Amino acid sequence: MYLLAIDWWLILEKFILVGAVVTLCLFVAMYSTYAERKIAAFMQDRIGPNRAGPWGILQPLADGGKLFFKEEIIPLASSRFLFILGPALAMITATLTSAVIPWSTPLYLFGREVHMQVADIDIGILYIFGIVSLGVYGIMIGGWASNNKFSLIASIRGASQMISYELAMGLALIALLFMTGSLKMSVIVQNQIENGWHVIYQPLGFLLFFICALAECNRTPFDLPEAENELNFGYHQEYSSMKLGFYLFAEYINMFISGVVMATLFFGGYDIPFVEEAGWGLHPNWLSVIGFVVLLAKSFFFVFVFIWIRWTIPRFRYDQLMNLGWKKLIPLAILNMIVTAVVILLLNK
Numbered sequence: 001m002y003l004l005a006i007d008w009w010l011i012l013e014k015f016i017l018v019g020a021v022v023t024l025c026l027f028v029a030m031y032s033t034y035a036e037r038k039i040a041a042f043m044q045d046r047i048g049p050n051r052a053g054p055w056g057i058l059q060p061l062a063d064g065g066k067l068f069f070k071e072e073i074i075p076l077a078s079s080r081f082l083f084i085l086g087p088a089l090a091m092i093t094a095t096l097t098s099a100v101i102p103w104s105t106p107l108y109l110f111g112r113e114v115h116m117q118v119a120d121i122d123i124g125i126l127y128i129f130g131i132v133s134l135g136v137y138g139i140m141i142g143g144w145a146s147n148n149k150f151s152l153i154a155s156i157r158g159a160s161q162m163i164s165y166e167l168a169m170g171l172a173l174i175a176l177l178f179m180t181g182s183l184k185m186s187v188i189v190q191n192q193i194e195n196g197w198h199v200i201y202q203p204l205g206f207l208l209f210f211i212c213a214l215a216e217c218n219r220t221p222f223d224l225p226e227a228e229n230e231l232n233f234g235y236h237q238e239y240s241s242m243k244l245g246f247y248l249f250a251e252y253i254n255m256f257i258s259g260v261v262m263a264t265l266f267f268g269g270y271d272i273p274f275v276e277e278a279g280w281g282l283h284p285n286w287l288s289v290i291g292f293v294v295l296l297a298k299s300f301f302f303v304f305v306f307i308w309i310r311w312t313i314p315r316f317r318y319d320q321l322m323n324l325g326w327k328k329l330i331p332l333a334i335l336n337m338i339v340t341a342v343v344i345l346l347l348n349k
Helices: 008-043 059-069 080-100 126-143 149-180 186-194 202-214 241-265 284-310 318-347
Strands: 108-111 111-114
Touching: 008 059, 008 080, 008 284, 059 202, 059 241, 080 126, 080 241, 108 186, 108 241, 108 284, 126 149, 126 186, 149 186, 149 202, 149 241, 149 318, 186 241, 202 241, 202 318, 241 284
Parallel strands: none
Antiparallel strands: 108 111
């Protein structure tokens, strides 16, 4: 009787959605490497990849093939199990964060309403922070298991950096939660559709979140865990083949998902600005597709900004990085939280 009560269609829908989201993340991560090299080439008056396929668009496939067929080396003095676990954990946590993102409005297929969200849980934002926190272990375990002092120093840098900037990121989001009154991602998007994008009301909160996202993704100017001139390539120095590929892919997936999260929390998610989609008279499925494309466009813009910053701003010193996190961003986030609370209290009187 219990088996008969299971909604197998719902399980199939979620299974397909999970596969589609993971595939999308991998595809975007793969071509983010191409975009990074092309944008860097443009900014430095170079050509960039142009041999593999028209305009070099097959270069990511060539790079992936190279990683697959490279010799896989595990240092004899390393901890073999943890050495393999590090990149696997980094890759898994990078993809898991996408589970609570509302990608668009529901689709209507075969008489069913298919929600474009893997899990609309009540603690959506806390889930994202919990998974992001686990990503620290991927870096820390990989650096320690390599039995390389440079890798260990880089992993310690990465762990302390991510923990420090998660505090400011969390405090910046508390002010946003004062406005929505919910941790559910779908409620946050709906609140922006009804009342305007949160970036209008929380510009400082968005700026703090954006800076912390750069640090969480180990992107310039916060790429101290990968400072080649100091640490010989950083925490994944001893890795080769697809274990190295997992670390590199995880960074680009994190960058893409960070863009999606910022678009969802501050820029209305799949909402089209200044437009009432219901008045278009289109089928709900077309509106769902348009909303998905809009969310991707917003997230791709943030990916472009991440790349732009990398090839524009020099790297911080480590003491400057920690001072910025603890002495500047955290006090600003607390101030923003207090001001937001006072304004909301005065408006509700």
